[in-house]
Amino acid sequence: MNKKIRLLVNVLIVISVMLAAAGCAQPTATTAPQQPTAEVTQPPAPPTAESTQPPEQQKLTIWINGRDSFIGPNEQQLPQDQWYISQAIKRFEDANPGVSIELVIQADAYAAHQMFATAAIAGNAPDIGNFWSGGFTFPLKDAITPITDLIPAADKEQILGWNTTTLDFKEGNPILGYPTPDNQMCVIIYNKKIIQEVGLDYEADPPRTMERFYADMEKIKNAGYLPMAADEGGVDGYAYYFFQGPAYWWAQQNGIDPILAEDRGEAKFADDKALIAALNAYHEIYAKGYMNQDTATSTDSWNKFLQGEVGMIVRVNTFIKDAQDALGEENVGVIIPPEISDTAKIKNGTIGGPGQDLVVSINSKYPETAVKFMSFLNSKAEVLELNKFQTKVPVRTDVTAEDLGLAPGSPGAKINEYAKNYIYWVDNSLSANVINEFNKMLPLVLTGKMTPEELAAQLDKVKGQQ
Helix, strand or coil, X not given: CCHHHHHHHHHXXXXXXXXXXXXXXXXXXXXXXXXXXXXXXXXXXXXXCCCCCCCCCEEEEEEEECCCCCCCCCHHHCCHHHCHHHHHHHHHHHHCCCEEEEEEEECCHXXXXXXXXXXXXXXXXXXXXXXXCHHHCHHHHHHECCCHHHCCHHHHHHECCHHHHEHHHCCCCCECEEECCCCEEEEEEEEHHHHHHXXXXXXXXXXXXXXXXXXXXXXXXXXXXXXECXXXXXXXXXXXXXXHHHHXXXXXXXXXXXXXXHHCCCCCHHHCHHHHHHHHHHHHHHHCCCECCCCCCCXXXXXXXXXXXXXXXXXXXXXXXXXXXXXXXXXEEEECCCECCCCCCCCCCEEEECCEEEEEECCCCCHHHHHHHHHHHCCHHHHHHHCCCXXXXXXXXXXXXXXXXXXXXXXXXXXXXXXXXXXXXXXXXCCHHHHHHHHHHHHHHHCCCCCHHHHHHHHHHHCCCC
């Protein structure tokens, strides 16, 4: 029995149970109405609380990633009722009597994709799931209820990023979900105190060439600091974060289209000189000692940065507020990756875009309410509330830097400018088997145990596989 049939069977079972329950329900007792007499002249009494029809009770469950979407990196250290998402759920419940939403945190965002697919086959997937968009969401299509016709027209007009949740990125295909209400930008966060101590000024003169970037890291290293820090940590570690710099160096040289052609099997990764150059730069940073040499086993690079031991670290804008809280706002800055080539097709950009989404499962009994909640989270009022907790780049077109209270030159203001010129996440654009292999082999390239050419050849072997 194939996957689609199994899913259909489960849906039919659920429907059958619901119909059976409805058929077995006992009819409500009624009383024959009293016929009025001539003596009755008073108007009928207003309905009492007991006679008022209560709202339908709807209980929904939502899976939310443990970080980088609605929950900031350190937000989980707070009591749960102080989290943004918990407070947003309460506001929605208060505005919609009879609706309750159970929050479930998925600590492993990567594993959550397969868990969702498995749960859908079993008939018990959550009403709403939070996943990585694009190539990570599309393979879940059989477990997802398309929402094309449920999205309010105003949302379609005022929210950017629908292409990242439209099946296979093709206009006219079903829309599988809402973008999460932020446009995440991958940036290099730096410690201003360290940068200034070694005689650099990244506010006025950030590094824009690889030669200058290496020279700056050499200065930081000679001053006794670790220039950059990264962890293994699986797909949520450096394979996810630090690789975004090399991903930009890869895509910026020729654009994203040649990479997608390789993914489809129309060209070879092994022939991609841009990929080889990006991976060589990636390894060189490690080989020159500009990155912690225990990267493959480290799990505390972010803590080291927060403790003031590291000059730079690659992260998304979600992490900005936590860095400012730890180091002081005056000591946190952001820059975009330097350019790998003077002849690159794309310049002065970075990797970014609506990297996560919210989808409705095929098991949900209340898809309309689920979409209503997703729309609520993307409302202007909620976007502004979310930005009190994290530094976000709104996907709403009607939210301005002034609305967000961003001071000119602040990290938040800069990231909003970066968002005007980005390459959509390369890993979200590739097929699952290719990016899985990429992430698995990347540590070996970083540490010199595998050459970039060998990794490229391995990608050619796995592309097209299921």
